[in-house]
Amino acid sequence: MFEYKFIQIKSKGFFTFGLNQDYHQIIRDHAKLGWRFCQIVPIEWDSQGKWREVELVLERPANWEEEAAFVFNQHQD
Template identity: 40%
Template sequence: MYRYKFVEATIGGVFSEPSYRQIIDEHAKDGWKLVQVLPINYNGHGKPKSYEVILEQVVNEDAEE
């Protein structure tokens, strides 16, 4: 069985770095695996402003019994 986590990430800009790589690296240390990155907010020109990072983690089914 899996559980999922949804984390909003910034795309970055002229003065800031995108945050999705940091989010993925931080969660990987705790056993989370990247599933997908989806754009969620768009500007007036159709360019994504932010993303949702979808992560999954295996749930130990033996521990639940």
């Protein structure tokens, strides 16, 4: 069983290309908490077909804290 997290990120603006937030850093920060990047989904476009907003999809096992504690305890002597 997995749990999912969805993070919406807007584009910088009409005349600029790119996202308003550093999605690489968002993925790295969430990876430290057990989340795994699944995909990026465009959810809003402008009239020229450019992305106005995207959604990052992250997942992790629903019981990841229990699994991490078990692995940690297995290596303690």
